[in-house]
Amino acid sequence: MILRIHDTYQRTKVEFVPHDATHVQFYVCGPTVYDYAHIGNARPIVVFDVLFRLLQRLYPKVTYVRNITDIDDKINARSAETGEPISEITARTTAQFHEDIVALNALPPTVEPRATDHVAEMIVMIEDLIAKGHAYAADGHVLFNVPSWDEYGRLSRHSRDELVAGARVDVAPYKKDAADFVLWKPSTKNLPGWDSPWGWGRPGWHIECSAMASKYLGDVFDIHGGGQDLIFPHHENEIAQCLCDKPSEGFSKYWMHNGYLMSEGEKMSKSLGNFYTINELLREYPGEAVRLLLLKTHYRQPLDFTKSGLDEAKRELDRFYGALRGLNVPRVEGDPADAVVEPLTDDLNTPLALSALHASLRDLNNVADPDAQSVAAQSLMRSASVLGLIEQDPEDWFRWRPANAGGLDDDAIEDLVRQRTGARSAKDFATSDRIRDELAEAGVVLEDKPDGTIWRRG
RNA sequence: GGUCCGGUGGCAGAGUGGCUAUGCGGAGGACUGCAAAUCCUUAUACGUCGGUUCGAUUCCGGCCCGGACCUCCA
Numbered sequence: 239m240i241l242r243i244h245d246t247y248q249r250t251k252v253e254f255v256p257h258d259a260t261h262v263q264f265y266v267c268g269p270t271v272y273d274y275a276h277i278g279n280a281r282p283i284v285v286f287d288v289l290f291r292l293l294q295r296l297y298p299k300v301t302y303v304r305n306i307t308d309i310d311d312k313i314n315a316r317s318a319e320t321g322e323p324i325s326e327i328t329a330r331t332t333a334q335f336h337e338d339i340v341a342l343n344a345l346p347p348t349v350e351p352r353a354t355d356h357v358a359e360m361i362v363m364i365e366d367l368i369a370k371g372h373a374y375a376a377d378g379h380v381l382f383n384v385p386s387w388d389e390y391g392r393l394s395r396h397s398r399d400e401l402v403a404g405a406r407v408d409v410a411p412y413k414k415d416a417a418d419f420v421l422w423k424p425s426t427k428n429l430p431g432w433d434s435p436w437g438w439g440r441p442g443w444h445i446e447c448s449a450m451a452s453k454y455l456g457d458v459f460d461i462h463g464g465g466q467d468l469i470f471p472h473h474e475n476e477i478a479q480c481l482c483d484k485p486s487e488g489f490s491k492y493w494m495h496n497g498y499l500m501s502e503g504e505k506m507s508k509s510l511g512n513f514y515t516i517n518e519l520l521r522e523y524p525g526e527a528v529r530l531l532l533l534k535t536h537y538r539q540p541l542d543f544t545k546s547g548l549d550e551a552k553r554e555l556d557r558f559y560g561a562l563r564g565l566n567v568p569r570v571e572g573d574p575a576d577a578v579v580e581p582l583t584d585d586l587n588t589p590l591a592l593s594a595l596h597a598s599l600r601d602l603n604n605v606a607d608p609d610a611q612s613v614a615a616q617s618l619m620r621s622a623s624v625l626g627l628i629e630q631d632p633e634d635w636f637r638w639r640p641a642n643a644g645g646l647d648d649d650a651i652e653d654l655v656r657q658r659t660g661a662r663s664a665k666d667f668a669t670s671d672r673i674r675d676e677l678a679e680a681g682v683v684l685e686d687k688p689d690g691t692i693w694r695r696g
Numbered sequence: 697g698g699u700c701c702g703g704u705g706g707c708a709g710a711g712u713g714g715c716u717a718u719g720c721g722g723a724g725g726a727c728u729g730c731a732a733a734u735c736c737u738u739a740u741a742c743g744u745c746g747g748u749u750c751g752a753u754u755c756c757g758g759c760c761c762g763g764a765c766c767u768c769c770a
Contacts, residue, residue, distance in 0.1 A: 249700090267770075278770050311768085394765080400698050401766060419767055443768045465770030466701085472768070497701080498764055505763070533708065540702060540763065550708070550720050557719095560733065580711090589710050593718035603734055665728060674731070685732045692733095696762080 241296060241583045246493035246537060247393055250330050251274060251585050257491060261299040264289070264461035264656055265451045266491065267468055268350070270307040271331035272316045277543050278465070278499045280505055284626075285496045285537040285586065286463050287344040291624050295574070303454045304347040305447060306332055307438055314429055324430055327469050328354075338516040340411050341525030343626045351450045357432045359449040360441045363483055364396060364421045364434075372482040377412035382478060383604040384417035385484050390574035393493060394470035417609035421445050421575070433458075444475035452480060457487035458629055477665070482494070507544050514543065521641040526627065527552040533588040553614050554636065558595075558622070561602050563632040564692065578621040587654040588625065595622055636694035645680045655684065655691050662686075668678040 241254040242598040245518050248302045256262045256278035269279050286302075293300045307327040317324045354677075364380050367373035384398055393395050402416040409416040420442035425431030431438045451459065457480070464473065473493065480489040499506055506513040518526055530551040535642035575598060598621055602614040615653045637648060646654075654673050661669035674684055683696045 269770080276770085280770085282770050395699060396766065397698090417767080467765065467769060470699090470765060470767085475767085496770070499770080500763080506769095531708095536710075538701085539709085542708090542709095546720095547708070553721095554719065557733090587710075589708095589718075593710070596718060600735085664731085665729080671730065678731095683732060686728080686730095687733085694732095 239579070239583055240604055241292075242585055243492060243494055244585045246495050252492070254460075254640065256297065257458055257488075259297065259571060262293050262297045262461075263301045263455045263459040264293070264303070264463060265447070265455055265459065266302070266304045266347075267461075267464040267472065268304040268306050269335055270310045270312060271315040271335060272310065273331065274517050275500065276506075276513045277519065280339070280516050280528065280534055281499055281537070281541070282338050282463065282465050283344050284342055284532045286494075287626055288533065288586060288588060288624070289461075289463070289584070290345060290347070290495070292406060292579070292586070292628060295579065295624060296583075296596070301349070302347040303349045303351065303451065305450050306350060307443075307446065308332070308352050309357075309430060309446065325350045333571065334517065337631065338520065342516070342529045343518050343526060345626070349453060349454050352451070353446040354430075354629065356446065356449050356453065357441060358446045359453055361422075361432075361434050363445060363449050363479065364441075366483050367421065367479065370482060372478075373421055374414065376414070378437055378439065379410075379412055379420055380422035380436055381413055381418040382421050382475065382482075383414055384419070385415050387478055387482050389481065390417075391474065392476050393477055394474045398447065419444065421479070424469065437633070440689060445479060447478040448476045448483070451476070451490075452484075457484045459490055461492045462490035463494045463495055463496075466498055469493075469495055490532045496537045497540050500540065502544050503542055514654060519548070521547045522633050523552060523640075524555070524635070524638050526546045526555055526630070526635075530555060530592075530627060534592060534625075536589055537586055546610075546627065551592060555628075558599055558618075558628050559632040559635040560694075561599055561626070562615055562649070563636065564617070564687070565611060565615050567619070569619055570616060572616065572620050574621040574624045575617055578624060582624065591625060595625070595627075595642075619636070629646050639695050646677075646682065651677065651680075651682055651693055655693055658684075659691055 240253050243254050244250065245252045266282060271274055286304075287447065290300065290302045291468055313324055313327055316322075317327055363375060366377065367382065368380065373380055373382050391401070392493060398417045412685060422434060422436055422439050422441055422445075424439045427438075431440050436473065451462070462473065481487075501512050501514060504512055516528070527548050528551075531543065531547045532541070534551065575594065577594035577597065578591045581587035581594065595618070598614070598618045602611065602618055604613050619628055639645070654677055658670050658673040661667075677684060677693070681696050682693050685692050685694075
């Protein structure tokens with residue numbers, strides 16, 4: 239099966255030809271750990287999780303590297319602001335991040351390197367860049383010299399002149415060229431720092447991904463991913479660093495970038511405070527609804543993330559889990575349906591894949607024979623798994639309730655259901671309906687099936 | 697100013713040079729003690745102005761609107 243992806247370098251869809259067909263390797267820029275991850279962070283996590291799942295179906299071995307950025311001036315600023323030690327901020331935030339994305343059913347990457355563990359590699363790369371004439375030390379800083387490399391700007395399609403003309407910040411006096419960017423900068427004694435040939439200091443932002451990608455994936459690998467906003471300057475600079483360091487190698491063969499997010503119709507902005515953190519959404523909605531909402535839009539399209547969208551995603555999942563509920567079909571390994579995989583091989587067309595999943599659901603709902611049901615249900619589940627959906631126990635899905643939700647607990651509900659069942663068998667429909675109304679009031683919906691009554695939280 | 701992306705039915709959202717996805721919601725029907733769930737049926741669409749074409753929502757151009765990026769925000 240041929241995989242086609244949109245390559246940012248070429249700005250077009252291309253056939254994916256791995257560097258090594260027995261072992262596909264890709265790198266995605268992970269979070270900077272200073273605060274709760276927001277929904278904008280969740281999109282690349284979910285999108286590239288689908289890519290990971292798909293690649294695992296198509297190739298024998300896949301290595302997925304996603305870093306944790308735990309050196310950053312935002313972290314330092316947060317620590318200065320709150321007094322919490324940097325190591326505690328990063329440890330706490332990393333743990334929170336992991337907890338959040340597990341709820342989104344994202345598989346762990348193969349390797350999750352942290353910047354602080356790779357400063358030595360960064361220093362080596364910086365030394366090489368200086369030796370090769372692409373970087374220079376000045377005033378305790380080391381800077382990458384942009385005019386030293388002709389190809390600079392190829393990914394983002396910016397020329398050096400445009401960049402300088404459009405610059406929003408003053409040019410630091412130690413820069414040879416206005417477009418030069420920092421590889422290493424000095425630290426004061428109350429900031430995180432490491433000994434280096436240029437004194438006590440810390441790395442610039444871009445060098446960490448270059449160093450970690452090279453370390454875990456080698457000098458050439460297949461795909462580098464991230465949010466669209468990383469194209470410039472982050473990825474542009476990563477490319478410059480790696481290709482200048484190892485001119486004969488290719489670095490990443492393909493680049494994939496997910497589109498930006500809006501929130502409730504407005505652009506997300508920290509100053510407006512109108513972004514949702516994953517954590518706060520998880521108190522109100524199941525993580526799977528968040529995941530589905532993100533996958534309902536193609537990854538390169540803009541996506542307006544809304545709570546009404548989450549409500550809709552949850553209703554959709556109710557249908558899937560409702561069809562599987564009570565079937566007790568075991569999960570077995572097997573191939574997903576082509577109708578679901580094929581759209582994914584066309585640049586991760588998740589909306590089209592989801593429509594095939596809905597067709598599969600209809601098929602399941604249209605069969606009555608238990609054997610046929612079992613076959614249809616397994617097919618549905620296997621297909622959904624490529625998207626990381628419908629992987630939980632349906633009972634758990636229907637019993638999920640928001641954090642701090644009031645109302646009835648499971649035992650209280652089941653007690654009322656039993657009372658109602660008694661009333662119904664006595665043909666006391668007045669009592670039966672009264673109990674139904676009472677439960678409905680508490681957000682519980684009943685379904686009378688031939689073999690008994692089941693309930694769910696609506 | 698530069699670079700780039702998008703505008704599809706009430707909403708979400710694919711896709712295609714002619715056969716007009718899918719979902720949510722709405723309407724009608726079947727089923728049900730009543731419901732719910734499910735199934736069936738159904739309505740409503742491609743920003744705007746031109747061009748190419750036998751034919752354009754789909755290709756080309758102008759315009760309008762929205763958004764992103766332009767030195768550290770996914």
